[in-house]
Amino acid sequence: MLDFLIMILEFFKTGLFAVGGGLATIPFLTExxxxxxxxxxxxxxxxxxxxxxxTPGPIGINMATYTGYRAAGIPGAICVTLALALPSFIVICIISKILTKFASNKYVLGAFAGMRPAVPILILVAVFPIMKLSLFSGEAGLLGHINIAALILFHAVMIGYAKFKKLHPLVFIAVGAVAGIILKL
Known part of the structure; x- marks a missing residue:
């Protein structure tokens, strides 16, 4: 029970500080x-x-729901999902009341200008451990066990995305999934 309460608090904290959407939750989830x-x-x-x-829906919510479900079934999924979403709901209610009064305030504008570059950095920091996990196998360090097939697939999808940007991202995810099955990654 204590572990479940800690999980709720961790996801609440994530919801409170993961500014920038679902992908901004990844550094917190990595931790x-x-x-x-x-x-x-x-x-x-x-x-x-x-x-x-x-899958449809915000990635952070999907991951919170999954984690809560694994911990305590459907009640866990509901509690952990609410824990992640509740801070945003509270903050947006407060901000909507205050921001209309201070929208042109130089400090408010400065705070938003400072947050904008921080968000992609948080997302970028989260990408590296996931990329390492996806492209390298084993615990031998970054260059220890390069998964050549995964590395080639990664580059192929990147090149494909660069050439065919109008295609929906799900196309690239599906191609990666099929290739992963075929290549037994």
Missing amino acids: MSVKYPHWFTTAELADMIAVGES
């Missing part, structure tokens, strides 16, 4: 995978991100 590996491992986190990106 949780290290601190609480019985909730989910880093490998499971990478899988959750892949599945979360290919």
